[in-house]
Amino acid sequence: MTKLTFERPIIQRINAGLPSKYGMAHKLEPVSHIDGVSIKSLLESYGSPLVIISESTIRKTYKTAHRAFSSRYPKVQFAWSYKTNYLNAVCNVFHQEGAWAEVVSGFEYEKAIANGVPGDLIVFNGPDKSREDLSKAIKNGSLIHIDHFDELYEIISLSKESVLRPKVAIRVNMNTGIYPQWDRFGFNYENGEAWDALNRIMASKQLDLVGLHTHIGTYIMTTEAYKVAATKLADLAVRIEKKFGQALQYLDLGGGFASKNTLRGAYYPGTDTAPSFDDFAEAITSALMSSEIKPDHLPLLILETGRAMIDDAGYLAGTVIANKRLADGRRATIIDAGVNLLFTAFWYEHDIRPVEPVSEQSEDTTIYGPLCMNIDVIRGNIMFPLLKKGDHYVIRRVGAYNNTQWLQFINMRPNVVVLDGKGKPHLIRKAETLETINSQEITPDHLAKFDL
Amino acid sequence: MTRIKKNIAISDSGFVFDPGTGDSYSLNPTGLEIVQLIKSGKDFQQVLAEMSIKYEVDPESFERYYYDFTTTLKQLRLTESDGED
Ligand SMILES: Cc1ncc(COP(=O)(O)O)c(C=O)c1O
Numbered sequence: 001m002t003k004l005t006f007e008r009p010i011i012q013r014i015n016a017g018l019p020s021k022y023g024m025a026h027k028l029e030p031v032s033h034i035d036g037v038s039i040k041s042l043l044e045s046y047g048s049p050l051v052i053i054s055e056s057t058i059r060k061t062y063k064t065a066h067r068a069f070s071s072r073y074p075k076v077q078f079a080w081s082y083k084t085n086y087l088n089a090v091c092n093v094f095h096q097e098g099a100w101a102e103v104v105s106g107f108e109y110e111k112a113i114a115n116g117v118p119g120d121l122i123v124f125n126g127p128d129k130s131r132e133d134l135s136k137a138i139k140n141g142s143l144i145h146i147d148h149f150d151e152l153y154e155i156i157s158l159s160k161e162s163v164l165r166p167k168v169a170i171r172v173n174m175n176t177g178i179y180p181q182w183d184r185f186g187f188n189y190e191n192g193e194a195w196d197a198l199n200r201i202m203a204s205k206q207l208d209l210v211g212l213h214t215h216i217g218t219y220i221m222t223t224e225a226y227k228v229a230a231t232k233l234a235d236l237a238v239r240i241e242k243k244f245g246q247a248l249q250y251l252d253l254g255g256g257f258a259s260k261n262t263l264r265g266a267y268y269p270g271t272d273t274a275p276s277f278d279d280f281a282e283a284i285t286s287a288l289m290s291s292e293i294k295p296d297h298l299p300l301l302i303l304e305t306g307r308a309m310i311d312d313a314g315y316l317a318g319t320v321i322a323n324k325r326l327a328d329g330r331r332a333t334i335i336d337a338g339v340n341l342l343f344t345a346f347w348y349e350h351d352i353r354p355v356e357p358v359s360e361q362s363e364d365t366t367i368y369g370p371l372c373m374n375i376d377v378i379r380g381n382i383m384f385p386l387l388k389k390g391d392h393y394v395i396r397r398v399g400a401y402n403n404t405q406w407l408q409f410i411n412m413r414p415n416v417v418v419l420d421g422k423g424k425p426h427l428i429r430k431a432e433t434l435e436t437i438n439s440q441e442i443t444p445d446h447l448a449k450f451d452l
Numbered sequence: 453m454t455r456i457k458k459n460i461a462i463s464d465s466g467f468v469f470d471p472g473t474g475d476s477y478s479l480n481p482t483g484l485e486i487v488q489l490i491k492s493g494k495d496f497q498q499v500l501a502e503m504s505i506k507y508e509v510d511p512e513s514f515e516r517y518y519y520d521f522t523t524t525l526k527q528l529r530l531t532e533s534d535g536e537d
Contacts, residue, residue, distance in 0.1 A: 003505075004483065005507070005508055009485075011521070012477060013475060013476075386480075
């Protein structure tokens with residue numbers, strides 16, 4: 001006779017009349033495979049924890065986003081927001097799909113160039129561009145999005161040293177009805193600063209004003225804000241054309257679309273609340289089409305969609321280290337990935353699932369990472385199945401910002417694999433080792449030895 | 453040895469009612485089996501022996517889960533202290 005699988009015994013208080021947030025507690029269904037590939041087998045081959053990226057999901061998401069805009073507007077261009085995920089393999093999937101690069105530092109700029117992106121297809125954003133960065137960008141004909149007057153004057157000064165005409169746009173910040181208003185980047189629309197900057201650029205006669213840019217914030221759940229943003233950029237474009245007789249080549253609406261992740265403390269899950277690409281596209285393109293821009297001068301619409309483009313494609317899988325009881329009797333489960341790898345745990349209630357089959361039982365659990373730090377919480381108070389030491393978990397929708405903001409802190413960063421269209425895994429970033437870290441350090445001779 | 457308080461009502465479906473506090477609880481199937489074995493006067497070794505026949509579980513893991521579980525029962529004041537602790 002084969003024995004039954006053992007589930008650890010539990011007892012839970014019944015809170016009569018207090019159903020959970022979403023009605024009755026629902027079972028967290030296991031996720032055992034990604035694109036048909038067993039997560040357990042990937043963990044066996046590449047170690048635990050492991051970042052797994054689905055190439056098919058990236059391509060599918062990109063195509064959906066592109067179709068949403070291109071079916072409503074004649075000229076659409078996506079630029080991949082490098083800071084959202086700048087693993088080269090990931091960037092190149094986007095470039096293969098036709099996306100340009102959007103970068104916000106000299107380092108990201110170099111990365112895009114090294115990946116083979118032509119310089120004139122790089123959008124250079126951000127408040128920190130050194131004179132050297134700017135000079136390179138001018139030489140390559142990149143699209144420089146000016147953040148402040150100091151940068152504008154630096155570019156004017158550089159333009160005097162060369163015959164090349166820098167291609168510039170300004171970043172515009174504005175009130176779109178959302179809070180917080182990101183007014184620290186670019187020039188303000190409402191107080192006339194943006195208009196002043198545009199006049200200054202036109203007066204210089206040495207710069208080519210090619211577009212206008214805005215990025216109104218991130219994880220925006222209302223399409224209305226984009227309607228306002230598109231309307232205000234269109235208004236500036238119309239005024240430029242009126243005053244200087246010059247039609248702008250593009251309007252760049254930035255990124256910011258909410259992904260399907262659930263914000264911490266949100267009442268409804270993100271899968272229910274995030275507008276679709278079609279919703280965002282409808283808001284933006286209808287505002288542009290109904291603006292006073294002449295139909296034969298409609299500018300290229302550039303989008304720098306980050307999180308909504310890549311979140312779904314990323315998974316973080318790993319192993320349960322231990323279970324314990326907190327002082328108040330609640331369950332604590334410790335897993336081998338913490339906020340060092342999952343920076344976004346600070347703002348999302350991540351969708352974490354068991355990999356192996358589980359019973360109907362679940363228990364009020366706090367899921368901790370492995371760091372010896374109180375802040376290392378992956379999920380507080382989640383009704384979670386009864387995983388044992390050695391069982392596996394997978395966290396969904398972690399593709400955005402984690403592979404760029406992760407920390408080498410206490411532990412090393414693990415392997416990253418991409419599953420190609422046929423489900424074949426490819427290692428795209430090797431796990432760090434002690435040598436990786438130590439290779440950057442130099443110990444002075446007098447500190448090289450000690451006697452204990 | 454752990455003993456379940458005599459006034460605690462436990463149904464066959466794992467529903468537990470504490471008339472002293474009015475609180476109710478639910479046990480999962482293994483939790484229910486263990487409580488029933490404890491109620492019938494079995495100590496840890498005897499519970500382990502019975503459960504190992506039926507379930508795929510090694511003694512070390514079982515011991516961990518057992519003591520975690522009985523500690524929870526104690527925290528919920530469903531057990532009697534027998535003066536040992
Ligand atoms: C200028 C710019 N463009 C695009 C993005 C991507 O934003 P998101 O991931 O919210 O789509 C960002 C992120 O903050 C940004 O600063």
